[in-house]
Amino acid sequence: MARKDTWTTPDAVDLITDQWRRSRPELDVSALAVFGRLHRNYHRYQAFIGETFAEYGISMGAFDVLAALRRSSDEGRLNAGALAQQTLVTTGGLTQRVNQLEKSGLVRRERDTDDGRIVYVALTEEGAALIDKLADEHFSNEQAMLVGLSKSERKQLAHLLHRLERSMELCELTERSE
Numbered sequence: 001m002a003r004k005d006t007w008t009t010p011d012a013v014d015l016i017t018d019q020w021r022r023s024r025p026e027l028d029v030s031a032l033a034v035f036g037r038l039h040r041n042y043h044r045y046q047a048f049i050g051e052t053f054a055e056y057g058i059s060m061g062a063f064d065v066l067a068a069l070r071r072s073s074d075e076g077r078l079n080a081g082a083l084a085q086q087t088l089v090t091t092g093g094l095t096q097r098v099n100q101l102e103k104s105g106l107v108r109r110e111r112d113t114d115d116g117r118i119v120y121v122a123l124t125e126e127g128a129a130l131i132d133k134l135a136d137e138h139f140s141n142e143q144a145m146l147v148g149l150s151k152s153e154r155k156q157l158a159h160l161l162h163r164l165e166r167s168m169e170l171c172e173l174t175e176r177s178e
Contacts, residue, residue, distance in 0.1 A: 013037050049142075052138060058104075065087055066107070069123045079121075080094060105121060106123055109121055110122050
């Protein structure tokens with residue numbers, strides 16, 4: 001029995017855009033082909049990686065903090081401002097994440113010896129071991145999710161997503177200036 005090509009079989013987004021074209025032909029819903037798929041893929045991605053994080057007893061946000069600390073060049077520590085910037089959360093949101101990680105023994109807070117107002121968040125040995133093990137599994141999972149794309153397609157998709165982000169930033173700037 002011949003197998004149907006899943007790459008060309010219409011998906012839910014195709015069905016939705018077709019329904020819009022039939023019910024409102026004057027409406028340009030072409031952007032839904034991009035954003036609908038981004039949305040659906042993000043939910044799949046989140047569910048898939050969420051399982052891995054749950055196995056280790058941490059959230060995606062906690063992974064984000066631990067990963068930022070692990071890849072920092074300052075021996076697994078960053079001040080709160082730099083950590084907030086690298087994790088793309090507010091300092092208030094970061095405080096909650098760090099509190100939870102500190103209670104779990106994965107990070108510790110350290111005061112700057114020269115300026116006591118500066119607080120660093122640093123990985124503990126347990127935190128470093130956990131993020132190393134989890135990063136290995138996480139990035140392996142991400143590679144598995146891209147199994148249907150060639151190396152060239154992955155590079156092209158990354159480039160296009162980068163351009164999409166810049167396009168969205170341009171839209172935001174345009175909207176704010178009007």
